[in-house]
Structures are given as structure tokens and as C-alpha cells.
Amino acid sequence: MTGETVSSAARAETAFERIAETDRPEVWIALRDKDDVIAEARAVDAAAAAGADLPLAGLVYAVKDNIDVAGLPTTAACPSYTYVPQRDATAVARLRAAGAVCLGKTNLDQFATGLVGTRSPYGAVRGAVDPARIAGGSSSGSAVAVALGIADFALGTDTAGSGRVPAALNGIVGVKASLGAVPADGVVPACPSYDCVTVFAPDLTAAAAVLRRITGPSPTDPASRPRPDGAPLSAPPAPRLAVPRPADLTALDPDLTPLWDAALDRLAATGATLTPIDIQPLLAAALLLYEGALIAERAAAFGAHLDAHPGDADPVVAHLVGGAAKFTAADLAADQQTLRRSRTEAAALLADFDALVLPTAPLHPTLDDVRADPVGVNAALGTYTNFVNLLDLAAVAVPAGTAGTKHFGISVVTAAFADQIGADIAARFLGEHPPLIAPGGTDLVVFGAHMTGMPLNGQLTDLGARFIGDVRTAPAYRMHALDTAPPKPFVTRSELGASLPGERWLLAPAALGRFLADLPAPMTLGKIELDDGTWATGFCATAPTGTDITAAGGWRAHLTA
Structure with missing residues (x-):
């Protein structure tokens, strides 16, 4: 341990x-x-x-x-x-x-x-x-x-x-x-x-x-109970x-x-x-x-x-x-x-x-x-x-x-x-790092306005989502900025892509469903490959539009620039 x-x-x-x-x-x-x-x-x-x-x-x-x-x-x-x-x-x-x-x-x-x-x-x-x-x-x-x-x-x-x-x-x-x-x-x-x-x-x-x-x-225990899908994963x-x-x-x-x-x-x-x-x-x-x-x-x-x-x-x-x-x-x-x-x-x-x-x-x-x-x-x-x-x-x-x-x-x-x-x-x-005490939940990777300290992060924390750690995409994605309020990006897969930084969060399955239901067009969720070869659910767009900002090296870097 x-x-x-x-x-x-x-x-x-x-x-x-x-x-x-x-x-x-x-x-x-x-x-x-x-x-x-x-x-x-x-x-x-x-x-x-x-x-x-x-x-x-x-x-x-x-x-x-x-x-x-x-x-x-x-x-x-x-x-x-x-x-x-x-x-x-x-x-x-x-x-x-x-x-x-x-x-x-x-x-x-x-x-x-x-x-x-x-x-x-x-x-x-x-x-x-x-x-x-x-x-x-x-x-x-x-x-x-x-x-x-x-x-x-x-x-x-x-x-x-x-x-x-x-x-x-x-x-x-x-x-x-x-x-x-x-x-x-x-x-x-x-x-x-x-x-x-x-x-x-x-x-x-x-x-x-x-x-x-x-x-x-x-x-063997008829009184045992599964963890409900909507149980919170974070305080x-x-x-x-x-x-x-x-x-x-x-x-x-x-x-x-x-x-x-x-x-x-x-x-x-x-x-x-x-x-x-x-x-x-x-x-x-x-x-x-x-x-x-x-x-x-x-x-x-x-x-x-x-x-x-x-x-x-x-x-x-x-x-x-x-x-x-x-x-x-x-x-x-x-x-x-x-x-x-x-x-x-x-x-x-x-x-x-x-x-x-x-x-x-x-x-x-x-x-x-x-x-x-x-x-x-x-x-x-x-x-x-x-x-x-x-x-x-x-x-x-x-x-x-x-x-x-x-x-x-x-x-x-x-x-x-x-x-x-x-x-x-x-x-x-x-004063300890809060540990995860129960198994379960669904991963969500975010690359923009939902990251820690960003304007939409509250949409995750209000659903009891739990921050797991930093991630990077495989070197096969481009990032586009949308002209929205607040501004936010999405990533698309491309042969001419780069490895982009983001965060991994854990949500209860029911919370992920509510999160998806509230996503405004053209945003949606899809599978994104990470640099370790695994795949996770993250933000995509149904009709890719917006300004290509891949060269900035990520959303935080884009905002700083």
C-alpha cells in the first residue's frame, strides 16, 4: 500500500x-x-x-x-x-x-x-x-x-x-x-x-x-448491496x-x-x-x-x-x-x-x-x-x-x-x-491525499474548459466527479477552439496530429449520462486514444468547426498565448 x-x-x-x-x-x-x-x-x-x-x-x-x-x-x-x-x-x-x-x-x-x-x-x-x-x-x-x-x-x-x-x-x-x-x-x-x-x-x-x-x-450474502450507479465519487x-x-x-x-x-x-x-x-x-x-x-x-x-x-x-x-x-x-x-x-x-x-x-x-x-x-x-x-x-x-x-x-x-x-x-x-x-475507497466509475478525459481551475470544471465537480490525474493524447490529434461563452476546445483525430495535454476524471455512470445529456451542440463524447495506447471517453464534435490551435500545445498554453 x-x-x-x-x-x-x-x-x-x-x-x-x-x-x-x-x-x-x-x-x-x-x-x-x-x-x-x-x-x-x-x-x-x-x-x-x-x-x-x-x-x-x-x-x-x-x-x-x-x-x-x-x-x-x-x-x-x-x-x-x-x-x-x-x-x-x-x-x-x-x-x-x-x-x-x-x-x-x-x-x-x-x-x-x-x-x-x-x-x-x-x-x-x-x-x-x-x-x-x-x-x-x-x-x-x-x-x-x-x-x-x-x-x-x-x-x-x-x-x-x-x-x-x-x-x-x-x-x-x-x-x-x-x-x-x-x-x-x-x-x-x-x-x-x-x-x-x-x-x-x-x-x-x-x-x-x-x-x-x-x-x-x-x-452468499443476500443482504449485500451493489454500489448505485449514481453514488458520488468525490467530495x-x-x-x-x-x-x-x-x-x-x-x-x-x-x-x-x-x-x-x-x-x-x-x-x-x-x-x-x-x-x-x-x-x-x-x-x-x-x-x-x-x-x-x-x-x-x-x-x-x-x-x-x-x-x-x-x-x-x-x-x-x-x-x-x-x-x-x-x-x-x-x-x-x-x-x-x-x-x-x-x-x-x-x-x-x-x-x-x-x-x-x-x-x-x-x-x-x-x-x-x-x-x-x-x-x-x-x-x-x-x-x-x-x-x-x-x-x-x-x-x-x-x-x-x-x-x-x-x-x-x-x-x-x-x-x-x-x-x-x-x-x-x-x-x-x-492532510492525506484523498484515496479512492471503492471500485467503479467511468473515465472521462477533458482537454479544455472542464479542466481543473477552468470555467466549466464545476460541471464535473457538481456531479461528484473525481480528478484522477494528468493525461496526454496519442500523437494523432488536433485541437480546435470554438467561439463560445466561455471559450472551449475539442480534439479530432488526424494523421498530422500532436500529443495534447489533458486531465482524467472519474464519474459514476449515471453522472456521465447526465453530463452527456447536457452537452450543447456541436459537442459530443467519443473515444480518444491516449499516449499509453489505451482509449478513454472524451470530447469530440459532431460537425468539426472552429480555429485550429494545435500548434499552441494545449488549451492552457493557448489561453496563455
Whole structure:
């Protein structure tokens, strides 16, 4: 992911050295045998050397132990639940096919029920920096494996915030894509209507490289969804961001308030417009997940197992799931309808914004804090995360500083399948080059008024188009200037042509259709050969007219001259 060629075997060796150095046994439930990992890594190196397409070769990763890895036990942090799957979860299979090598299975809050990382018979997972503080859950082991530099990335899951809170509390990135974007087959269900597979990584570029490999529907997961043709591929240059009012931040630890204020200043410095809104409707919807009849999904998923094996049950998890007994089927139906109305209300609340920015977690408690109030601390950690999956939203969690050993992060929350907008805004906040997090889109090459900084560039950015890079035509084109307002050119193929500079943009297929429909005559789109021998869609003209300006060497040069 860094662009360097790294031996998979050497990286695996380094990972095991790091495991020994850090001495954090509570991170792992099942660590693979070192010799087996090295052997697999050497096979990846050999395949890569033979020319196999392995974009994640040289990377090692960890998997939360509620996600199946063929041949390794899946426990969900409940020993009596253990089984050995014969096939990988789809996300794991896609990573294996891309050349990444799994190190083992990581610890979690039992049955992925919790945000603290302490509800496990395999031990409480301690924070990566301060062992007195929690790592956050439920994907605690996965987050710490990344934060300690053992794994290049890790898979977690997220129902109430488990792919985001541990990222915030360990100073790393956590990406929770839209519901169904990453298939969830091979995942032990927690609350299956809202469960997501997530990615932890040191930075957004690394997370994006993984997401591009695991995103996309699977026939083995009926809840997986394709990315819509009209999904945006880029955040606008000056996004409109909703933020909570001060009155909605009462849960925030006073030690972390300066970090939140600084984060808002950093966002504004990127060109974003920040508008406080009332997020109480979102916080109210969040209560349905644990305090309403939706808890019945957890009871249906694993409640009977806990009843049959009380000795293995974490007391807090058993208590929470046991609370489902007080609800009836009618209660569940009523809460599902309430949630449906809440989704409509949330869509209206956020309709005028590109994203909502929130603190990921309002506090970073100690292990002692959790022991003293296991339910209350857990509930507080989910204040700004619990509603996201319920309301069919996506989120990117990124670090935003520390106060002593307390870690703080922010989350950029977007509409379903507007994940790329969230990633772009988060990358600008971090000062990273915004990475493309999902595959798809159609190339468009432009050579004139639609290029960056030109008068018609807004027609592309308004459609969510994404700048990919500079290009040149094959040396077989001439450029003609049209007498229009604003002036613009087109290119035509000619035996007496030249190589002309332009730009490549990526558009969603639906956006490209709208763009073509709005093109004024004589402009149209056709195939243009580039200097690397490939062909891309670009501007042509149905009736070539205008002044030949090929000799200028391109549109910018023509305007300068």
C-alpha cells in the first residue's frame, strides 16, 4: 500500500517479532503457527514473482474472532460456541486472493456486544498506548494489533460503533462502509440487520486499498448491496458539514473538548462550511438498539446459546440479551416502524449537508472506570455511534489528538453509499491525499474548459466527479477552439496530429449520462486514444468547426498565448 515492494515472508517475520516485543497476549484468541504463516507468505512471494495479480502482497492482517477464517476456530469470545469453518468469510477470501496473509484471530467483546473491549473470557484488551485505559470494543483486539504495528490492517465488525470507537481510542483509522457494501457472510451474527464488516488501518490510504478489494455484493450474502450507479465519487471542494450544537455535546469529557474545538478549526481550514444542527432526533433513534425491542435480534442470534451455557456467558452480555424477554413481537414491529420514520427524519435533517461530523467517542475511560460501571460507561461510549447503522449511514473514524493518554477522534458520517465523500473529507482533515475507497466509475478525459481551475470544471465537480490525474493524447490529434461563452476546445483525430495535454476524471455512470445529456451542440463524447495506447471517453464534435490551435500545445498554453 506504500508503493514499496515488500517480501510477504519478511513482513510476516517482522510481525511475529513485534508480537513478542509488545507482549499483549490478550489481543489474540487464536494466533496462527509461525511456520504456517511464513510458508503461506513464501507462496505469495513466489506467485507474485511469477506475475500473479496480488495487490495486497507483502501485507499481513488480523481478523476479529467473529469472522470466519477457514481452518481457524471461530469463538465469538465464547469458548463453548467454538466451531472450525471450512470456508472463509467472503471478505477474508477476497483478501487471501489479493495476496494478504492472515496472522490470526483477535479478541472481542463477547458476541460483538459492547464498546469497551473488556467483556471477554480471554481477558480485557488494554489500550495500545496506556495499558490502564480500555482499547474500546467490540473489535478491541483488531484495533490494538494495528495500533501496535503488528498487523498492516485488520478486519472488525460494527453494529453500534465497534469499527469506530476502538479506532478513536487507539489513534488509528476505522472505516465502516455502507450497510451491505462489504458482504457479511461468514460473520457470527450479532444484530444481523445492522452488522457490518469494517477495516482498521494506520491511515486512510491503507484502509482504502483494503476496502477496494473487499467491497461488492456476494451471492452468499443476500443482504449485500451493489454500489448505485449514481453514488458520488468525490467530495465537493467546499463541503457543507453539519456539526452538533454545544447543547448536544454534554457527554463529551471536558479534557477532550479542546480537541473537538481544534478539529472544527481544522475542518474549516480545509474549506468546509460548518453549521450546528440539533442532533437529538439521531440520538433518540440510537436508543432503539439496546433499550428497545431491536435487542430481540441479538437474542435470536445467540441468546439460546448463552442460556444453555451460562458458565461461558459474560454477565453483562447475558443481562443485556436477557432483557429481550420483556418485549413482544408487537413491540418489535412497532420499533421497526419507529426506526423507519427515524430514517426519513434523519434524511431530511441532513439533506442540505454533504456530511455530519461528530466526536467518535466522548470519553476514553480506564479499565477501573468500566469495572465500576460496565453498563453506563459502555452506553456513554456509543452516544455518537449507535444510530449510524440503524439509520443506514456510513462513517469514517479518524484520530484527532490526545489529552495526556486519552485518545480522541472524529467521525465523518454520510448517507448510504456516499462513503467516498466521507473518506475525502476525512483525508483533507488528516492532510492525506484523498484515496479512492471503492471500485467503479467511468473515465472521462477533458482537454479544455472542464479542466481543473477552468470555467466549466464545476460541471464535473457538481456531479461528484473525481480528478484522477494528468493525461496526454496519442500523437494523432488536433485541437480546435470554438467561439463560445466561455471559450472551449475539442480534439479530432488526424494523421498530422500532436500529443495534447489533458486531465482524467472519474464519474459514476449515471453522472456521465447526465453530463452527456447536457452537452450543447456541436459537442459530443467519443473515444480518444491516449499516449499509453489505451482509449478513454472524451470530447469530440459532431460537425468539426472552429480555429485550429494545435500548434499552441494545449488549451492552457493557448489561453496563455
